[in-house]
Amino acid sequence: MKKILFLFLMIVSIADVQAQRSQVRNAYGYLSTGNLDAAKKAIDNASKEEQVANRPRTLLYKSFIYSGIALDTNHKAAVFGELQVALDAIKQITGKNKGSSIGQDDVDDAFNRIFTASYNRGMRAYNENNLRDALRYFEFASQLNKEDTSLYLNQAVLAQKLFEKEKAIQAYEQLLKMNYKTPEIYRNLGKLYEETGKAADAFRVFQEGREEYPENEGLAFDELGFYLKNGNPADAIEMLESVIKFDPTNPTIWFSLGVAQLKAGTIGEAEDAFKKAVELKPDYYDAFYNLGLIYYNSASKLIKKANDQSRFISEEEYSVYRNDYLQELNVAEKFFEKAYALNPKDVNLLMPLREVYVRTGQPNRAERLRAEIYLLD
Known part of the structure; x- marks a missing residue:
């Protein structure tokens, strides 16, 4: 059974x-x-x-x-x-288990x-x-x-759009390992490292990118921004001076050099760079604004010095200080007004320009700007 x-x-x-x-x-x-x-x-x-x-x-x-x-x-x-x-x-x-009828x-x-x-x-x-x-x-x-670069490029771009920064970094790094290189890859990867607090890696990527593409303007400005944010104006100046050799008629490069010079404290060189920028681009608002700011700040230091010394010096000696700071303010006024003609809506410009008018005895103009600032606020 x-x-x-x-x-x-x-x-x-x-x-x-x-x-x-x-x-x-x-x-x-x-x-x-x-x-x-x-x-x-x-x-x-x-x-x-x-x-x-x-x-x-x-x-x-x-x-x-x-x-x-x-x-x-x-x-x-x-x-x-x-x-x-x-x-x-x-x-x-x-x-091991592939059948005779199943081929590769x-x-x-x-x-x-x-x-x-x-x-x-x-x-x-x-x-x-x-x-x-x-x-x-x-x-x-x-x-x-694993050899298709388009897949990693798609991953990198999508991960960046979705703010998945570590995934984007991995994908961009993989592309570089595969010798797939473009200025945009270096730019995006450098910014991602910067945004995630990895300054050393950002510095490395920007340096490698500039070595690969020394004439790429976008990479140059990204590297400049990195240097300025991370307290390296000397490196920024050196980099910009090398870029200017390739493109001496680019006003943006001259303006950036002026910004780097300001950060480095070399005011005279900064002024020269900003003047070159407006020479190349007569409607360069930011360059005119910074030129005005150079003289405005210089006048402010002289005013403070005069006030600090006012109790210990004669009226005649004080008038020397006064004449000095008024000369600086007059130059600042000239540059600020050129900037104002290009953009009369910037409160960051209107406030120091109004102060210039007050200090130089132009109450009507000062009152007009006070009203404009009130409306913008």
């Missing part, structure tokens, strides 16, 4: 296996005709029997079917799960289908402004093609 029961169970088991294998064939048939839902149902049923589920052909068809679902443009929902199932299935087909070309085809599906999904998500899903799809695709 036991033998009969055992034989019966064996027959049932063999029949189940045969049925599952039949489901595998059915799944492939459905896949061939584009009936992905039926193909998925059949391959899932076939995979319930462990002996069948682990067969190379079952795994291959399972990968084909799930990547096919991911490729299907009619399938609107996210397909991260389907892509992972497809990838896990094909990874199980190793050299089949395995390569499966990987290519998964890659194509993930890349296409990433592009679709990006075009639909679903940036987070797009980033995930491109990250998935890069597992399958």
Whole structure:
């Protein structure tokens, strides 16, 4: 009786296996005709029997079917799960268990289908402004093609837009390791390091970028900004002076040199640089404003000195101080008024200009600016 029961169970088991294998064939048939839902149902049923589920052909068809679902443009929902199932299935087909009927070309085809599906999904998500899903799809695709620079570039740009700065840094660094270099990559990577408090890395990236692209203006200004923010005006001045050799008629470079000179405390050189900037660009508001500020600040120091000494000096000696600071204020007025003609709405300009009018005995003009400042505030 036991033998009969055992034989019966064996027959049932063999029949189940045969049925599952039949489901595998059915799944492939459905896949061939584009009936992905039926193909998925059949391959899932076939995979319930462990002996069948682990067969190379079952795994291959399972990968084909799930990547096919991911490729299907009619399938609107996210397909991260389907892509992972497809990838896990094909990874199980190793050299040890690869069947004689499954060749390397089949395995390569499966990987290519998964890659194509993930890349296409990433592009679709990006075009639909679903940036987070797009980033995930491109990250998935890069597992399958580690040599495709476009994947890392997409990841870097998307991660930066999503404020995932560490991911963006990793992607940009990977591009540089792959010898994929552009000025924008160096600029973006340097700024990301700066924003995440990694000054040494930012300095390294800006330096490397400038060595690769010594004439790139954008990189030069980014490096300048970094130097100025991190207290390196001397380095900024040296860098700008080298840039000017390539582009001596660029007013922005001369203005930036003036800013660096101001930070370094070399006021005379700063004044010369700002004057060169307005010579090249007569409507350069910021340069005129800074020229006015140089003389305004000089006058302020003289006024303070005169006031500090007023109790210890004669009226005649005090008038010497007064004449000196009035001369500085008159020059400041000239530059401030040129700036005012270009932009009369800047409170940062109106306040010192009003002070100049007060100090130089022009009450009507001072009152007019007081009213303008009140309206702007």
